[in-house]
Amino acid sequence: MISASDLTKWYGPTLALDRVGFDIEPGQIVGFLGPNGAGKSTAMRILTGFLPPTSGTASIAGHDILSAPDAARAAIGYLPEGTPLYPEMRVEEFLHFRGRLMGMTRADRQRRIDTLVDRCGLSPVRRRVIRALSKGNRQRVGLAQALLHEPPVLILDEPTAGLDPNQITAVRELIAELRGKHTVLLSTHILPEVERTADRVIIIAGGRLVADDTPTELRRQVAEGSRVIVEAKAEPAELESLLKQVPAVESATAQSLGAWSRAVATPKGLADVRADIGKLLLDKSIAVREISREAANLEQFFVQVTDAAKRAASAESSAKPAAA
């Protein structure tokens, strides 16, 4: 539904996007992640036809963005970063205007606006001037505007930026409802948001694609090999030596918590050593109150991969003068 190949963008001497390519299946919700300045907005602006790529191309619903820009644009509902709206217009008036630009008939517009105002929770403010709306409501107007012409593809640049937790939940639920009906590409730097809603996560850092997988798979990659925490009723030294008896444990350190001790065990490779530790402590009849893996989440993964990308980029730039 959305396919990009080798998208590259130079802003003068700055490389903003470096051969980024991906294919998104119809009905998928894809999270587009990256630190600020990673190239998320640039990639989205290229997909929506606001900016041309320096090289490479992309297609939306089968329409090439360079050779059939109007058809590609008509297939997209777009929420630009920061939700720029016309502050002097009323909500309903603005939606009518957007509908006219999309070539919708009056009856179509009225029907869709009635549905969307309801669905996006805009009923109390539909006759208000946009200038007077809260940030959350403006964001909803932006979303309603993107959904207006029932586009097969939705591109949402930071749809939850600047919202409070309740509003974020509301927007997330709204996006989750779109699953299956629309193909959604949404950018964010708030990780829990994609962990919960996205079917797939694309991470870009320094203009490069550094990861592209399901959130579960990415989380598994981080979880594997993570350290195990054990709290048991034993002396620290005793617990340490017991843990070291487990074959798959690389090293262990323990400290005293009064009657209890807390140990951290690092496994060899990607092994999961929790069952082995549990069995050993049970055999020795030692009371245990916790055996757990250190919480692994996308946040750690994100930091890992973006750091790696940053290191690669700085290594490259420091290598250049040496070569010259």
Add this chain to the structure above:
Amino acid sequence: MNVTLAIAKRELAALFVSPTAYLVIGIFAFVTALFFMTVLVPGQPAEMRWVFIYVVWLLVFIAPAISMRTFSEEFASGSIEMLLTSPVSDAQIVIGKWLGAFGFYAAMLSPLVVQIVVLFLFARPDYGPIFTGLVGLLLVGGFFLAVGVFVSAMSDSQLVSFLVTTLITGTLAIGVYSFATEPSLPEWLRSGLYYVNISEHYSAFAKGLIDATNVVYFVSATALFLFLGVKLIESRRWR
């Protein structure tokens, strides 16, 4: 067409809710009223000719104030992104914005109609030159606004748009004339400058004359700047 009109309507509505627009209308009404009072002297012919000619000079400043926001405001707020990513052509956007500004301009001329009515109440003016004078004002305004829309598409600052447009309209209406009358310049340059001079083309309308040359001058100049505006917006997609 529907899309162009939608853009024009939004533009017009946006102008009517902004305080700048009312300031512009207010200044225009006040200054033209002063012209009207100065020009109308007992014993002189009851005509609008000089009022109209002064209005053209006033438009040098007034038209840029109307057109300055058309694109600059959208660039500054970022809403241009939503507009340019809609399935709408660049020509529809530029012409729509110009039409909206033109609609506002036409409404702004209404104080002149009041003056004309006053003139008819107290005298027997010749209605021909009044009619052609108004037609001419619409043509001059349309041209100035096209220049303004084009300049506005270059900058995200309304102030820069205003100043650059004023520079161009001022040169065309006043600046060129002073060079055209400079005897030390070669003849071909003087006649060339004289042709570009707007006041020259407008004065025929104020006299009651609709000359095809003058109509062609304004219409083609308007079309030229609208075309340049479309190219400028188009080029933003390729940079």
